[in-house]
Amino acid sequence: MKIIDLYIIKKYLGTFGFMLGLLTIIVLVIDVQAKAPRIESNGFTVTEFLINFYPYWIVNLIITFMSILVFISVIFFTSRIANDTEIVAIISSGASFHRFARPYLMTSGLIAIFALLLNHYVLPLANIKKNELEPYTYTTMAREEFTGSSEVSTQLSKTEYIFVKSYNKKEKRGSGFIYQKFDKNRKLIYQLNATDFNWDNSKKLFILNNFFTKTINKDETEKLGNGTVMEKSFIHPPEELFPDVLLGQNKTTPDLIKFIDREKEKGNGNLNNYLNELYQRTSMPVSVIILTFLGLSLSSQKKRGGLGVNLAIGIALAFVFVFSFEALKVVSANKTLTPLLAMWLPNLVFGPVAVYLYFKRANQ
Structure with a gap:
């Protein structure tokens, strides 16, 4: 046979x-x-x-x-x-x-x-x-979702959030940046605002321009700060902080599993x-x-x-x-x-x- x-x-x-x-x-x-x-x-x-x-x-x-x-x-x-x-x-x-x-x-x-x-x-x-x-x-309308600017937000952890009024995924820059951190009782303890920001690929950092900070102490007093430029890491690059529907297609299975697990830990339910x-x-x-x-x-x-x-x-x-x-x-x-x-x-x-x-x- x-x-x-x-x-x-x-x-x-x-x-x-x-x-x-x-x-x-x-x-x-x-x-x-x-x-x-x-x-x-x-x-x-x-x-x-x-x-x-x-x-x-x-x-x-x-x-x-x-x-x-x-x-x-x-x-x-x-x-x-x-x-x-x-x-x-x-x-x-x-x-x-x-x-x-x-x-x-x-x-x-x-x-x-x-x-x-x-x-x-x-x-x-x-x-x-x-x-x-x-x-x-x-x-043109469908392309704008990937190359144009739009309002985005993300959850870094169960107590940390980022909101951006206008973000361009192609250029990796945006304006109207807000970072907020809460304590275990969901009370705001820190906020960082910036007029605009961009991603520095060589340094693997976010560059925040014209920033303003507010730290809320346990006794309800506030500590304010400001400056021209701040370099800050949010651990992940912008394509993972603000993912689109194509991101999953770009990752090998081991990397995709790690990404999903990481998002679950952050509390992201839209996976x-x-x-x-x-x-x-x-x-x-x-x-x-x-x-x-x-x-x-x-x-x-x-x-x-x-x-x-x-x-x-x-x-x-x-x-x-x-x-x-x-x-x-x-x-x-x-x-x-x-x-x-x-x-x-x-x-x-x-x-x-x-x-x-x-x-x-x-x-x-």
């Missing part, structure tokens, strides 16, 4: 590689044409983006659609060998359906392991490069976007195995209508799978479901279905 194993593995990987290359080329051409006017209106050239943005964007694209491409690839090549009665010949030779399915398990397992490594360690590094330029492909990112990195690769066996079960029998019917079913299910992940991200971000349940729910639904259909097919 080793010959059959190699034959199935070759068909699996060959079809998957072809689908992956085809999707990449089509989506790349469409995306470049759609975003070229925005890119050029922001002072860049399409060539610059083809070199500095799209290679990293493609890595993200591959990871996002890997499980779906696997599913469609399995349905495509399995339907072809089923219509050519090759599966009937293999089963008739004495091999069980479970034995026939072994190369599917081996190949999907290897792809899943590869996807896990990419998701947890490689994709975040690609996202750092991608996310530097991605805001310049957005509409679902980062938890979604963390749990999806594992759930998506696992779905490769689930969808492989679902595809095998649906397409390993010769059907009236042949390849076209199987592909139609596969594409429909693939759409439902992708849509469910994106919809559940929104549901989780709104705190309707926990991130762990939301990111694993598609697998919890499709997994039992795949198992049922697989054993039903094996017992026929």
Whole structure:
């Protein structure tokens, strides 16, 4: 059976590689044409983006659609060998359906392991490069969220807070700065105000200009102070003090876990976007195995209508799978479901279905 194993593995990987290359080329051409006017209106050239943005964007694209491409690839090549009665010949030779399915398990397992490594360690590094330029492909309103100025605030610990009236994430500078510290009874004991501030990347410090301090003593007396320039550390850089939704994508899994733990210690309860990112990195690769066996079960029998019917079913299910992940991200971000349940729910639904259909097919 080793010959059959190699034959199935070759068909699996060959079809998957072809689908992956085809999707990449089509989506790349469409995306470049759609975003070229925005890119050029922001002072860049399409060539610059083809070199500095799209290679990293493609890595993200591959990871996002890997499980779906696997599913469609399995349905495509399995339907072809089923219509050519090759599966009937293999089963008739004495091999069980479970034995026939072994190369599917081996190949999907290897792809899943590869996807896990990419998701947890490689994709975040690609996202750092991608996310530097991605805001310049957005509409003007959406881009302002990442490159414009806005009011921000953060909680440094259970007793420390920062409020900024206007902060520019791109330039890492802002105005209307307030830092407040409270005691265990929630009473204000220290406040620092500054008219404006900026981040000094060489010193890894915040530079506060025209500052004013107020210290409240235990006897309710106040000590006031002021000055022109103050250098101050708040332990973390501004991108972590004032994180945006893209920050989680830029961190490898160990760093992302540390960031989430740190935010929990500070008392930050708005972490679902980062938890979604963390749990999806594992759930998506696992779905490769689930969808492989679902595809095998649906397409390993010769059907009236042949390849076209199987592909139609596969594409429909693939759409439902992708849509469910994106919809559940929104549901989780709104705190309707926990991130762990939301990111694993598609697998919890499709997994039992795949198992049922697989054993039903094996017992026929």
